[in-house]
Amino acid sequence: MIEIPVEKNEEEELPIPQVWRPIFKNIVRAFVDKDYKLSLGVDNVNPISDETAEQMQEYIEEYGEELIDLPEETWDTSVYIYYGDYWNVLIDLFSKDEGLSDLVLNAEVREKDNNYVVDIKLIYVP
Helix, strand or coil: CCCCCCCCCCCCCEECCHHHHHHHHHHHHHHHCCCCCCCCCCCCECCCCHHHHHHHHHHHHHHCCCECCCCCCHHHHCEEEECCCCEEEEEEEEECCCEEEEEEEEEEEEEECCEEEEEEEEEECC
């Protein structure tokens, strides 16, 4: 497997680096369990506000499909781009009946203390 590094590229969208993938798998695992506030905590992820958690839950319920854990195919289409002091990330989500859904998880990743920290922004249909 070719290692995909983190790049500060402001010109083009790039595939999600391997170092971030376990974080996003854990986030989506919690959402599959309907824990939109990440109440059990996920390493390297900032707390999610009540408002954001409620919005994500509503969007998923309105979409009408059951989320599933991220399969490997997620990394074929999910992307990020650098915006000066953070990376904007779009993770394609999968559902039980559809496979690849129209839903995406939008997040921002920042460097902090030689690590990466994720801020969840929203789940929506672009």
